[in-house]
Amino acid sequence: MEIKGIKITFWKIVGAIILILGAIASFQRFFYGLGAATHLSDKFPWGLWVGFDVISGVGLAAGGFTITAIVYIFNLKKYHCIVKPTVLTAFMGYVFVGVALLWDLGKYFDIWHPLVYWNHHSPMFELAWCVSTYTLVLFLEFSSYTLDKFKWFKKPVNFLKGIYILLVILGVLISTLHQSSLGTIYVIVPEKLYPLWYSKLLPVYFFFTSIGAGLGMTIVESYFSWRALKHEIPTPILANLARGMVVIQLTYFVAYFEDLIVHNKLHYLFDGTFYSKMWWLEFIVWTLIPTIIVFNKKWIIKRVGVFVAGFSYILGFLLNRLNVSTTAMEYSAKAHYFPSWQEVAVSASFVVVMFIIFGLAVKYFDIFEEEKKNTN
Amino acid sequence: MSKAMLIDITECLGCGVCAEACKKEQHLPGKVGEELNYENYTVLKEVEEDVYFRNLCRHCVEPTCASVCPVGALHKTPEGPVVYDYELCIGCRYCMMACPFNIPKYEWHKPIPRIRKCIMCYDTRIKKGLPTACAEACQNEGGGATHFGERKELLKMAHKRIKENPDKYHPFVYGEKEVGGTGVMFLIPKNVPLEKFAGVGLKRDLPNQPLPELTWNVLNKIPIIVPVWATFLTGMWWLNNRKIEVEENNGVKPEKNEKEDKNGN
Structure with a gap:
């Protein structure tokens, strides 16, 4: 079907419906307050807009620092072809974390306050600073290879290219700080967070698994780019990312599991409660399935196998972050939380908008320019 | 110098003059409710027959809410109360999420909401050297369960009471050590099991370590x-x-x- 030259597809209709619902939900949120639009309450003050948009969103945008570190610091140049799409995704991810926060903050117009009124004892303060500065770093990185097609920007772009390695190192430093800070946020609630997810090492876990999420997202988004935009990244390269992702995940899991043993928490895994079921689901999707696929020599050489490993990892990662921010908090809140349709619609709208912008960026900037060289 | 309150639960009659005085002093809308919320800074709960627990902000010695607030909208004053600055607040609700006693509440029904919690009558009374409205009402019109004064003096008094009547009280002051100590403390009647209070607001699983240390040990x-x-x-x-x-x-x-x-x- 075609209307005025625009092709109507199934996914475009789905996207449009989500955006319309998101707009209605946004109207409710900004004119009638958080109480009208969300299922949040005094008992359960943080929901999907924190757990998904911020806690998970920042983690999923970790590809930016992961891939640039691999290519420029560890000099594995064969991964160079995925730098641009990954930095673009990361940049968009961070911008949207900032924008999505406007929906969640009661006084959204004061979102800049943490940059002026300091409280360096707060992990949230550190997060605010890191997310702002890292968004700027990603913007500069992305500018350095997109803006030189405009004549006026030649000089500044050359300057950026000259200091590129500094930007990369700065990016890794800032990312280390704020990816771990997302975990630090929950270190202060030892008696509120369900024992299976609470650990004083949460900042370390959050940082480590964000690297896995960065690699996983690169795999997933490469697959979608191939399906929707016909841009191809060689499967062996993505398969290697999946292998790295699983190595990181297994390392994390051993450290995490040791912590469970040391603190005598193993019995929580087998008590049949809702929490133990969520834990097992998280374990299977996040750790088990990607591991099995990666070590199966037949599956990991296929594009679809690599994609399933990456996709499963990302789902598991989301499950973990939502378990920490929601499931584990329900335990002490003695309240059940399930997001309202408005919360889901707003979060989904951000995902849709990101898909659209990614598609447009691919069209107007040469972010897949190296693909021919690599596929030959 | 740190002002504090001691609530001797054995003396509480459940009359509720504290909550009414609070409403008047803080200009809070609505009638006295049963749960803390944006229009109730303090509420009474019947734990069992004729035993009442009064919930309110504990004004911790090292407040978790003030530690997590990214903009310092909540802070501990030298006089003791933990107060709130609406101008600074961004409405992120980290204080609500982190408070070990679940005290800060939110104006969910408003497009531009505020955090609402007891500020120990800081502006209107503590600064002028007066006792809090709830303590004054309790002493003058109620059972006299809420005592106002210096934290050190109140602790002395509490321990003296426990020593003189060991059969009347559980042998500790709730709030002396919990999360590093709080500015609102409780004497609990011995004939009521502690578990009954745990559900309404006197949690038993809190560490004696101030919670802000946990995150600070990471951030530093x-x-x-x-x-x-x-x-x-x-x-x-x-x-x-x-x-x-x-x-x-x-x-x-x-x-x-x-x-x-x-x-x-």
Whole structure:
């Protein structure tokens, strides 16, 4: 079907419906307050807009620092072809974390306050600073290879290219700080967070698994780019990312599991409660399935196998972050939380908008320019 | 100098003059409710027949809410109360999420909401050297359960009471040590099991360590980690680039090296 030259597809209709619902939900949120639009309450003050948009969103945008570190610091140049799409995704991810926060903050117009009124004892303060500065770093990185097609920007772009390695190192430093800070946020609630997810090492876990999420997202988004935009990244390269992702995940899991043993928490895994079921689901999707696929020599050489490993990892990662921010908090809140349709619609709208912008960026900037060289 | 309150639960009649005085003093809308919320800074709960527990902000010695607030909208005053600055607040609700006693509440029904919690009558009374409205009402019109004064003096008084009547009270002051100590403390009647109070607001699983220490012990590592991590990353970059340069000088092109890598995989 075609209307005025625009092709109507199934996914475009789905996207449009989500955006319309998101707009209605946004109207409710900004004119009638958080109480009208969300299922949040005094008992359960943080929901999907924190757990998904911020806690998970920042983690999923970790590809930016992961891939640039691999290519420029560890000099594995064969991964160079995925730098641009990954930095673009990361940049968009961070911008949207900032924008999505406007929906969640009661006084959204004061979102800049943490940059002026300091409280360096707060992990949230550190997060605010890191997310702002890292968004700027990603913007500069992305500018350095997109803006030189405009004549006026030649000089500044050359300057950026000259200091590129500094930007990369700065990016890794800032990312280390704020990816771990997302975990630090929950270190202060030892008696509120369900024992299976609470650990004083949460900042370390959050940082480590964000690297896995960065690699996983690169795999997933490469697959979608191939399906929707016909841009191809060689499967062996993505398969290697999946292998790295699983190595990181297994390392994390051993450290995490040791912590469970040391603190005598193993019995929580087998008590049949809702929490133990969520834990097992998280374990299977996040750790088990990607591991099995990666070590199966037949599956990991296929594009679809690599994609399933990456996709499963990302789902598991989301499950973990939502378990920490929601499931584990329900335990002490003695309240059940399930997001309202408005919360889901707003979060989904951000995902849709990101898909659209990614598609447009691919069209107007040469972010897949190296693909021919690599596929030959 | 730190002002505090001691609530001797054995003396509480459940009359509720404290909550009414609070409404009047703080200009809170609505009638006295049963749960803390945006229009109730303090409420009474019947634990069992004729035993009442009064919930309110504990004005911790090292408040978790003030520690987590990214903009310092909540802060501990030298006089003792933990107060709130609406102008600074961004409405992130981290204080609500982190408070071990679940005290801060939110104006969910408003497009531009505020955090609402007891501020120990800071502006209108403590600054002028007066006792809180609830304590004054309790002493003058109620059972006299809420005592206002210096934290040190109140603790002395509490321990004296426990010593003189060991059969009347559980042998500790709730709030003396919990999360590093609180500004609102409780004497609990011995004939009521502690579990009954745990459900309404006197949680038993709290550590004696101030909770802000937990996150600060992570955040204070940042100045140590950054230089170390920066040196390592820069060093790795230098090493790996040098490797390529050396290979070039020996007449081995990095491109060829890459092809070998690919074949190797």
